[in-house]
Amino acid sequence: MALIPFAWMRASAALLQPLRRLSATAWLREADVDLLLRALHPAWCLNRVLAQVEAREWVAEDMLALTLRCNGNARGWRAGQHVQLYWPHAGTRLSRSYSLTAVHGDGRIELAIKRQPGGRLSNQLLDHLPVGQVLELGQADGSLHWPASRDGVLLLAAGSGITPLLGLLRQALSEGFTAPITLLHYVRQRSQRAFSRELQRLMSQYPNLQVRWAISGDAAQADELSGRFQPAHLHALPGSSLLVCGPHGFVASVREQWAGEVQAEAFSLPPVEASASTAPLQLQFARSQLAVTGDSASSLLQQAEAHGLRPVHGCRQGICTRCTCTLLSGTVRDLRNGQLQHEPGQPIRICVSVPQGDVVVDL
Ligand code: FES
Numbered sequence: 001m002a003l004i005p006f007a008w009m010r011a012s013a014a015l016l017q018p019l020r021r022l023s024a025t026a027w028l029r030e031a032d033v034d035l036l037l038r039a040l041h042p043a044w045c046l047n048r049v050l051a052q053v054e055a056r057e058w059v060a061e062d063m064l065a066l067t068l069r070c071n072g073n074a075r076g077w078r079a080g081q082h083v084q085l086y087w088p089h090a091g092t093r094l095s096r097s098y099s100l101t102a103v104h105g106d107g108r109i110e111l112a113i114k115r116q117p118g119g120r121l122s123n124q125l126l127d128h129l130p131v132g133q134v135l136e137l138g139q140a141d142g143s144l145h146w147p148a149s150r151d152g153v154l155l156l157a158a159g160s161g162i163t164p165l166l167g168l169l170r171q172a173l174s175e176g177f178t179a180p181i182t183l184l185h186y187v188r189q190r191s192q193r194a195f196s197r198e199l200q201r202l203m204s205q206y207p208n209l210q211v212r213w214a215i216s217g218d219a220a221q222a223d224e225l226s227g228r229f230q231p232a233h234l235h236a237l238p239g240s241s242l243l244v245c246g247p248h249g250f251v252a253s254v255r256e257q258w259a260g261e262v263q264a265e266a267f268s269l270p271p272v273e274a275s276a277s278t279a280p281l282q283l284q285f286a287r288s289q290l291a292v293t294g295d296s297a298s299s300l301l302q303q304a305e306a307h308g309l310r311p312v313h314g315c316r317q318g319i320c321t322r323c324t325c326t327l328l329s330g331t332v333r334d335l336r337n338g339q340l341q342h343e344p345g346q347p348i349r350i351c352v353s354v355p356q357g358d359v360v361v362d363l
Contacts (some may be wrong), residue, residue, distance in 0.1 A: 004040055004041050004044075004198075004282075005042060006052050006071075006219040007069070007107075008041075008070035008154055009041065009043050009044055009050075009070075010069075010070070010072040010092075010106075010109075010126070011072070012072065012105040012227075013042070013071065013072020013073060014072070016046055016071075016072075017039075019033055019048065020046050020099040023046055030046050033046050034046055034048070035138065036045055037108070042134050043071045043134050043348065044071060045071065045073065045090045046073075047073055048073060048136060048138065049070055049071065049074050049083075049137040049138070049139065050070070050071050050073075050134050050136055051068035051069060051070040051071070051074075051109070051134065051135055051136075051137055052068065052069050052131060052132065052133070052134050052135075053066060053067075053068055053129060053130065053131050053133045053134075053135065053217075054067045054068060054069050054108065054131065055067040055131065055242065056129070056131060059112060059194050059195045059197075059198075060114075060191065060192050060194035060195070060196070061191035061192060062114055062115040062191075062192055063112050063113065063114045063115070063160070063190070063192070063194040064112065064113050064125075064126050064136070065101065065110060065112045065195075066110065066111055066112070066113065066125075066129075067108055067109075067110050068108065068109050068110070068111070068135070069089060069107055069108050069238060070107050070108070070109060070137070071107075072107070072108065074107070074139075074140070075108065075139070077100060077103045077199060078100070078103060078140070078145075078171075079100050079101065079102055079103050079164075079168055079170065079171045079356060080097045080099065080100065080144040080145065080146075080164045080167040080168040080171075081099070081100050081140040081141060081142035081144070081164075081167075082097045082098060082140065082141060082142045082163070082164065082315070082319065082320070083097065083100060083101065083109075083111070083123075083137045083138055083139070083141075084096070084097050084137065084138030084314040084315065084320060084322070085097075085098055085111075085121070085136075085137055085138075086123055086135065086136040086137070086138075087124060087125065087129075089120075089121075089124060089136065092324070094121040094124070095138075095223045095313075095314060096121045096122060096315070096318060097144075097314055097315035097317070097320055098111040098112070098113060098163070099111060099112070099160075099163035099164035099165040099167060100124060100140060100164070100167050101163050101164075101166050101170070102167060102171075103167075103190060105121075110167075111163070112125055112160070112161065112163045112166075112194065112195075113125050114159065114160040114194075116332045125249045130266045134238070134312055134316055138233055138314060138320070138322070141319070141320055141321070142164070142264075142265070142319070144164055144168065144245075144263055144265055145168070145263070145265070146168050146171065146172045146176075146177070147241035147243070147261065148180045149179065149239075149240050149241040151239075151240040151241075152179050152181065152182070152239040152240055152241070153172075153177075153179065153180075153181045153182075153239050153240075153241050153242075153243070154181075154184075154232070154234075154237050154238070154239030154240075154241065154242045154243070155169065155181065155182065155183040155184070155242075155244075156181050156184050156229075156242065156243070156244040156245075156254055157183070157184070157185045157186065157241050157244075157245050157246055157247075157257060158185075158186040158187075158229070158247060158250040159186070159187065159192075159243075159245030159246055159267075160246075160267060161244075161245030161246030161248065161250070161251075161265070161267060162185050162194050162195065162245070163194075163245075163249075163257060164245055164265060165183065165186070165243055165245055166194075166195055166199075166292075168243070169181065169183065169202075170202075171211075173202060173205075173206050173209065177208075177227055178209065179207075180208050180210070180238055180239065180286075181208055181209045181210070181253065182209075182210045182211075182212070182237050182238060182239055183199070183209070183210070183212070184211075184212045184213075184214060184225070184233065184237065185211070185212075185214070186213075186214045186216065186228065186229060186246070186250070187211050187213060187214070187215060187216075188214055188216050188218075189213070189215070189217050189218055189219035190218050190301055191215050192274065196213075197350045209266075212224070212225060214226065214227065214228070214229070214233065216228050221359070224288075228250075229250055229253050229254060231257045234254065234257050235257075239263065240260055240263045241260070241261045241262075241263075242258050242260065242261065242263070243256070243262070243263045243264075244262065244263075244264045244265075245259075245266075245267070246266070246267060247263070247266065247267055248266040248267075248269055248270045249289045250266075250268075251264045251265070251266040252270070260353060265319070266316065266317070266336075267317065269317055269318065269335050269336065269352060270335055270336070278295045278296070278297050279294045279295065279296070281292070281293070281294055281295060281296065281355060281357055281358050281359070282294070282296060282358040282359075283300070283303060283304075283358075283359055283360075283361075283363040284328075284353060284358075284359070285304060285307075285361060286328055286359040286360055286361065286362050286363065287323030287363055288309055288363060289361055290307060290309065292307045294355055294359075295355075296333075296354055296355055296356055296357075297354075298353055298354065298356070299335065299350060299352060299353060299354055300325075300332065300348075300350035300351075300353050300355060300359070300361060300363075301313055301316065301323055301350040301351040301353075303355075304350065304363060309363065311323055311325070311350060311363055313350075313351055315351070316351045317336075317351065317352070318335070318336050318351060318352035320347050321349065323349050323350045323351045324347050324348065324349050324350075325347070325348060325350050325361050325362050325363045326345060326346070326347055326348075326360070326361070326362040327341060327342075327343070327344065327345070327347075327348045327353075327360075327361055327362075328344055328345075328347045328360040328361060328362055329344055329358075329359070329360045330342070330356075330358050330359030330360060330361075331355070331357055331359070332348055332353035332354060332355050332356060332358040332359060333353070333354045333356050334349075334353060335352040335353070335354060336352050340356065341353070350363065
């Protein structure tokens with residue numbers, strides 16, 4: 001049993017500053033200090049972010065909202081950013097990136113997890129994560145921010161793309177944003193309208209907010225749009241600044257139709273082109289002293305893993321930067337935008353980099 005309450009973790013973070021300095025200058029080993037601190041409380045660490053689950057709430061048939069209380073190491077986090085969540089499972093460490101739907105001043109954060117067909121980590125958390133459990137998180141990352149526009153903001157989300165936008169929306173409303181806001185959320189079934197009760201309540205509380213839903217799998221009702229994204233949906237809605245979040249195909253279709261200011265975040269990668277070559281090529285992972293036969297049909301991260309390497313990574317979607325390595329020679333294509341990268345010494349995100357011929361990477 002912990003000797004000190006979890007709520008003290010945040011208050012005590014400043015007390016650890018001298019120890020952090022000693023560890024940064026190699027006078028102390030961080031792992032040794034953490035071992036000592038964790039004897040007093042499992043969430044007390046010098047730098048790692050540990051958080052205790054305080055509440056679980058189903059906000060849609062397939063989405064669970066979590067409230068977590070962080071130790072004092074979550075620094076400068078903002079709603080709308082994303083964090084990596086780690087979960088030990090069957091001798092491995094699963095991880096996935098989730099968006100922050102709220103960041104409170106008292107150290108609590110909120111995020112939401114959607115059930116994914118075959119999703120190893122998300123489904124584990126939905127079904128087996130109890131209140132009181134302590135989890136490890138990465139530092140928050142991401143640049144989505146509320147636009148300064150006074151002419152109105154348009155938010156377009158598909159599926160779990162609602163989560164970062166909800167975080168930004170909650171904060172903007174609480175800070176007194178008064179220009180018109182329209183949120184359009186695309187879901188397959190009506191039961192997947194995440195946070196719908198809260199959004200209805202926000203609409204009655206803030207007259208400048210309009211929320212609409214587009215349903216593709218059920219028959220749409222009078223106040224709903226029908227089907228997947230169509231350009232006509234966009235052109236019928238007010239707003240001069242657009243934020244769009246969802247799967248890659250959705251985000252790409254919306255961007256194509258919008259000429260104004262836009263911020264976009266895609267939660268999935270474009271598929272590797274069907275024309276991608278499976279012809280053999282040489283991959284060298286220099287630090288691992290491993291040379292293997294590869295192809296142009298999957299990412300360097302996938303191919304490294306297939307040959308037994310365990311590169312550091314997080315989101316696997318080109319967002320978190322944790323998998324960044326140096327390209328030593330050869331050419332890779334960035335799956336997010338199709339651009340070729342071939343400068344020796346250039347940093348590349350191996351989760352979204354597909355080799356285009358022989359490649360040597362500092363891994
Ligand atoms: S794993 Fe997140 S950018 Fe590659």
